[in-house]
Amino acid sequence: MSKRERIMIITDSVSMPRQNVKYEDTWIYLFKNRFMEFDVIDRPARGSTSMRLVQEGGGGFDLLELYTPDRVILQQGLAECAPRLFKKNGFEKKFINTYLPAKIRSDYIKAVKAKRGRNPEFTDVNHIQFRYNVSNFAERCAKLNVKLAIIKILKPTDLYLSKSPFIKQNIDLYNSIYHEISERYDNVTIIDPVKPDIDVNLICLDELHINSEGHKLYFKEVENYFKKVK
Known part of the structure; x- marks a missing residue:
């Protein structure tokens, strides 16, 4: 019996079902239904970042080495590149979460939103760590002869830009790192x-997540990728 091609799919909430998007509407479901000959391992996680690639299962083994896939589809990046109000492990965030009463903390956060806004340098995973994480994963894939397909980070909607004016520059930066890695490693597409x-506004149901039409777009591009490599 011939071995089925094994596909590992690593995603964040962009690719997951949610209110108004049933699982059957997601590009992952459409992919599984279209390519039933594949052995598909689906590893989604809300708020997923590239830290999973180097930490999950001890060194990231749960997303690669322990499953030995033939190909990996990676879709994440928005959660880690999004500008935040406070530095992740900074003194200010620790102080307000530890010492301020709930009402004062809420008022303080509102004031920061109004006066300072989200800082593009305050991210869950900075771009240097992001580059290391994805490069590390791509290199491990290459050593195992695993092909890695990376879905670019979604462009920001007008709603997202109104809330976080610097999100586009961060998305562009992190996407440029994806492209840089694809040029360095032959196994990355x-x-x-x-x-x-x-118009990204027409394929999103909020500032962060795609609607059913968006999932169809994602599926079509992933399908085209597999048509080229089959």
């Missing part, structure tokens, strides 16, 4: 579901 002529 970039998938871009949202072409320049597509």
Whole structure:
């Protein structure tokens, strides 16, 4: 009996079902239904970041070495590149969470939003760590002869930009790192579901997540990738 091609899918909440998007509407479901000959391992996680690639299962083994996939589809990046109000492990965040009463803490956060806003340098995973994490994963894939397809980080909607004006520059930076890694490693391919002529506002149900039409776009681009490599 011939071995089925094994596909590992690593995603964040962009690719997951949610209110108004059933599981059957997601690009992952559409992919599984279209390519039933594949052995698909689906590893989604809300708030997923590239830290999973080097930590999950001890050194990231739960997302690669322990499953020995033939190909990996990676879709994440938005959670880690998003500008935040406070530095993740900074004194200010620790102080307000530890010492301020709930009402004062809430008022303080509102004031920071109004006066200072989200800082592009305050991210859950900074771009240097992000580059290391993805490069490390790509290199491990290469050593195992695993092909890695990376879905670019979703462009920001107008709603997202109104809340976080610096989000686009961070998305562009982190996507440029994806491209840099794809140029360095022959086993890495970039998938871009949202072409320049597509209005991202029409394929999203909020500032962060794609709707059923968006999932169809993602599926179509992933399908095209597999048509080329089969």
